[in-house]
Amino acid sequence: MKKFFTIMSFAVAIIAAMAGCSFGSQGGTGSSDAAEEKNNMEAETKQTISDGKHRIKLTFDGGEAVVVLEDNAAARDLMAKLPMTQTFEDFNAIEKICRLPDKIVIDGAPMGVDPDVGDVTLYVPWNTLVFYYKDYGYNKDLVPIGHIESGLDKLKAMGDKFTVKMEKLAENAAGKTKITLTAGDTVIEAELDDNETSKDFIASLPITLPMKRYDDREYYGHIAKLSENGPSIPDFFNGDVTYHPGGPSFAVFFGREEDSYQPGLIRMGRITSDLSLFGKLGESPAVRIEVKK
The missing domain is CATH 2.40.100.20 (Cyclophilin)
Known part of the structure; x- marks a missing residue:
């Protein structure tokens, strides 16, 4: 359960969220009820991610x-x-x-x-x-x-x-598309799923996207609108590659899945590289995103 903020810190968090990630509703300013809902949904979803079921x-x-x-x-x-x-x-x-x-x-x-x-x-x-x-x-x-x-x-x-x-x-597993995210000398690999949202995004590649770091959990950048006919998810897991229609934004999550809350996402795929590589990107990297050759 998240701790309640004081009124002042709550206001500061809202301002920071508005100035940083433009998703709208952010986990850093979520209520304790929202956090509890997220924890319940997250626990249920995690049981189905690595359980070996069909x-x-x-x-x-x-x-x-x-x-x-x-x-x-x-x-x-x-x-x-x-x-x-x-x-x-x-x-x-x-x-x-x-x-x-x-x-x-x-x-x-x-x-x-x-x-x-x-x-x-x-x-x-x-x-x-x-x-x-x-x-x-x-x-x-x-x-x-x-x-x-x-x-x-x-x-x-x-x-x-x-x-x-x-x-x-x-x-559809064989239909996954491998992409790379490159910033300077750092190359991060990901696999995109076979869904309409991912296909729209792949069609826009290659792109160089100005991205921003938010709250030690994600990098995001504004993109053109994509199809929303992909799998919507109640919240993110570390390593998720997502589309947020409210931006519209492309976002990759690398941390804080246990105490952040972000509804309204469509999952496009997963990061396959070590998530520690995101620590090398800085605050506002220009990221080259392209299909892996």
Whole structure:
């Protein structure tokens, strides 16, 4: 939990944030409630980043969502049937559902779920995938499939009926694009994911971007607007390469994930170099960003 600032330090922090990073809402001036929310979301998301689980991507007109799958027969059978494109519907203003054409094998999968917001289940009697955007009570006919890791708000915002392409996220791993960030003699490498936001950014390269250091956690620089059809994230992790539509800004995070809060980001990729290299860049470097040759 973040410590409360005094009124004077709170004002100074706001002025510093306005003069420095132009994202708008910044972790250094967040409330303790915002910090607690961030810690809860961060803990949940961290459990899914290095857990070795499989993921699927949902692509629709309003953007993308990523689901991390459970390790059970039903989730494995669903993944084996991908890719597929299906019609999603809103149901009871609680969930988005997808009626699957082929029966999902549930042998040995646990039955009975009290789903939380963001959970994905299989409703066995209808062979239907259910994506919850509101809380729902226990149902004995549900099998756990996974949890929406990113993009829940975009999925929730979709209308009564819409088309969604579901595919294995692992299939996109080979499509990652390697880039370099060069300032003077310092070269930092990163990998960008295969999403619409990253593709827009890659199309703008090479560029030389004036960047600024902010709060011992990030470097950011103003760029032209990009597509927002990439995975939105509740907060950053050290090493994230992101786009902030509110700038619009390109930002790379190298520290303070444990005590800073920055919502409104779209993740484009990850830094693959040692994050200590950011200590060599100074306060206002001109950074050459290009696809690695």
